[in-house]
Amino acid sequence: MLMSDEREALTPVVGRSGQAPARxxxxxxxLALGTGLRTAGDGDLSSIFEQELRQLLAIRAIRLxxxxxxxxxxxxxxxxxxxxxxxxxxxxxxxxxxxxxxxTDPSRVLDEGDLDLLDAAAQLGGLVLEACRVKPLSPHRLxxxxxxxxxxxxxxxxxxxxxxxxxxxxFTALIEGESGTGKELVARQIHELSRRRRGPFVxxxxxxxxxxxxxxxxxxxxxxxxxxxxGRRGKFEHSDMGxxxxxxxxxxxxxxxxxxxxxxxxxxxERVGGTGAKRVNTRIVAATNRPLSDMVEKGLFRADxxxxxxxxxxxxxxxxxxxxxxxxxxRYFLARHGHVRELSLSEGALDALRLHRWPxxxxxxxxxxxxxxxxxxxxxxELDDLPPQVRGEYAEVLAPSLARTETMRAWGSRYARLVFxxxxxxxxxxxxxxxxxxxxxxxxxxxxxxxxxxxxxxxPAWARVPADDTDASxxx
Numbered sequence: 001m002l003m004s005d006e007r008e009a010l011t012p013v014v015g016r017s018g019q020a021p022a023r024x025x026x027x028x029x030x031l032a033l034g035t036g037l038r039t040a041g042d043g044d045l046s047s048i049f050e051q052e053l054r055q056l057l058a059i060r061a062i063r064l065x066x067x068x069x070x071x072x073x074x075x076x077x078x079x080x081x082x083x084x085x086x087x088x089x090x091x092x093x094x095x096x097x098x099x100x101x102x103x104t105d106p107s108r109v110l111d112e113g114d115l116d117l118l119d120a121a122a123q124l125g126g127l128v129l130e131a132c133r134v135k136p137l138s139p140h141r142l143x144x145x146x147x148x149x150x151x152x153x154x155x156x157x158x159x160x161x162x163x164x165x166x167x168x169x170x171f172t173a174l175i176e177g178e179s180g181t182g183k184e185l186v187a188r189q190i191h192e193l194s195r196r197r198r199g200p201f202v203x204x205x206x207x208x209x210x211x212x213x214x215x216x217x218x219x220x221x222x223x224x225x226x227x228x229x230x231g232r233r234g235k236f237e238h239s240d241m242g243x244x245x246x247x248x249x250x251x252x253x254x255x256x257x258x259x260x261x262x263x264x265x266x267x268x269x270e271r272v273g274g275t276g277a278k279r280v281n282t283r284i285v286a287a288t289n290r291p292l293s294d295m296v297e298k299g300l301f302r303a304d305x306x307x308x309x310x311x312x313x314x315x316x317x318x319x320x321x322x323x324x325x326x327x328x329x330x331r332y333f334l335a336r337h338g339h340v341r342e343l344s345l346s347e348g349a350l351d352a353l354r355l356h357r358w359p360x361x362x363x364x365x366x367x368x369x370x371x372x373x374x375x376x377x378x379x380x381x382e383l384d385d386l387p388p389q390v391r392g393e394y395a396e397v398l399a400p401s402l403a404r405t406e407t408m409r410a411w412g413s414r415y416a417r418l419v420f421x422x423x424x425x426x427x428x429x430x431x432x433x434x435x436x437x438x439x440x441x442x443x444x445x446x447x448x449x450x451x452x453x454x455x456x457x458x459x460p461a462w463a464r465v466p467a468d469d470t471d472a473s474x475x476x
Contacts, residue, residue, distance in 0.1 A: 026056075218269070
């Protein structure tokens, strides 16, 4: 806020217009902010504030921002240059400094009324920043971005809801899921939906960091700690006012886990060669492709670090548990590469994609689509355009039946034979899975044996999986 003596010091610089026109007020800005609140987050309140205030004052630009902690010691407000003025903005957190910057053209001279308006706008700016912190970004707005969470299955809907709830807090989060499921994408969604979305998102692949350089990479290093070493900030400091994503944290050694524990616990880091700890304002999101609880039991992961990271857990389901999303994901990847060439998927190719178990999850599906975009000769991806490992099960079981236009009885017999083999040739267990009687199963199996294609030798290897509860008395 400008004091009387400060106002007098600034007056000769900004000048007086010598005119007394009708003074603008903040009513227009307040109305626009109220509209932004009612539209459920479709508009960014700080952007609305900046745009409306710039139009109201007819100046070149307005900027409302929070200042990173590392710069606060050098910033004094109010201050000015030839074409700008910087005012202090109140904040609820004394550790955070915020400013309102106004930039003018040489022909635009700010008078005393303009200064009064900017002074009041700076106070209002504090309320705008506070509202931005507690009001997350609209989820559907984020889904229109470059990397949304694709899928309409119950598992994905539940994941979205959990991400949206977690994003409203600042708690440490642990994301668990197999490789290729999109754990970093989930972490980025948490960041973009949170009040920290204006800050940096810093990702660290813990598996790729050399253990001897871990401290310097995460915590930084002071100037001239060793000959030829230049000082630099670590990932914790880089993520100040934002989110730090620790990917594959389960690959850290026990000694590296011990170094990480203190920083996670206190949110304070000490650079290599430094003499004191520095606090950082960051949110930590960790990810692992192995259950940390099992690793704790085996002594491979520190229990104290596990309890620090696992306050809020998010599980990303593998693609085989949400096969209904395969079609949607495949079409999304095709659309994303539409600038290269426009392709469609045949029904046979879609069936094969849905039947595949996807050990590499979404990452594997993306690479399969990229391969098809590069190698498919026509404008339609057919079954033969897919890799052998993807079309294998479909080609072995379903495609021959379709080619021979088999009857429903033949299909039922073939499926009964597959389930029978998958149950370790245990008829009682197969009857329970198929929900049919013993005599009906017998009829299906007798029909299947009339055709050489129904023999066990031609049943795909993936179907011949012994059941855990095989009943020897039920076998023939």
